Amino acid sequence: xxxxxxxxxxxxxxxxxxxxxxxxxxxxxxxxxxxxxxxxxxxxxxxxxxxxxxxxxxxxxxxxxxxxxxxxxxxxxxxxxxxxxxxxxxxxxxxxxxxxxxxxxxxxxxxxxxxxxxxxxxxxxxxxxxxxxxxxxxxxxxxxxxxxxxxxxxx
Numbered sequence: 001x002x003x004x005x006x007x008x009x010x011x012x013x014x015x016x017x018x019x020x021x022x023x024x025x026x027x028x029x030x031x032x033x034x035x036x037x038x039x040x041x042x043x044x045x046x047x048x049x050x051x052x053x054x055x056x057x058x059x060x061x062x063x064x065x066x067x068x069x070x071x072x073x074x075x076x077x078x079x080x081x082x083x084x085x086x087x088x089x090x091x092x093x094x095x096x097x098x099x100x101x102x103x104x105x106x107x108x109x110x111x112x113x114x115x116x117x118x119x120x121x122x123x124x125x126x127x128x129x130x131x132x133x134x135x136x137x138x139x140x141x142x143x144x145x146x147x148x149x150x151x152x153x154x155x
Contacts, residue, residue: 020142028042029042031116031119031120031123032116034115034116034119034123035112035115035116035119036115037111037112037115040108040111040112043065043075044075044078044079044084045109045112045113046065047061047065047072047075047076047079047085048079048084048085048101048105048106048108048109049109050064050065051085051099051100051101051105052101052106052109054100055088055098055099055100056098056099057096057097057098057099058072058073058076058097058099061076061099076099079105082104082105082108083102083104083105084101084102084104084105084108084109085099085100085101085102085105086099086100086102087099087100088100
């Protein structure tokens, strides 16, 4: 590999490392603003999405969301008041409490998801064919990257 190729690759690595997450975060925030129903909070929907995969401990939820345990506990209480999650003990260990999504929580998540995706589809429709093709390719690359990270984390 030539120095020129190495330099180009290093610059691309640096660019992606510096910009991918912040751009993805901005994209999500802009799309969330387009959701008509303001009874939903993005963080609540993220927690419901995690719980849709199965019950979790509060500590797991706080780690996955990158917030403190007291912050997650308050969020879980808010979700409980809305009837979107419920607490359940673990038969083998009375100290452990698992948080699970309720039917109402799953329905709320689905409503939010439908509105979010509708906004995104409308925005994607406004792109040129070239832009849409480039974004589709980038999405495939990000998906592959995520799968690789999951596999590395499983080892």
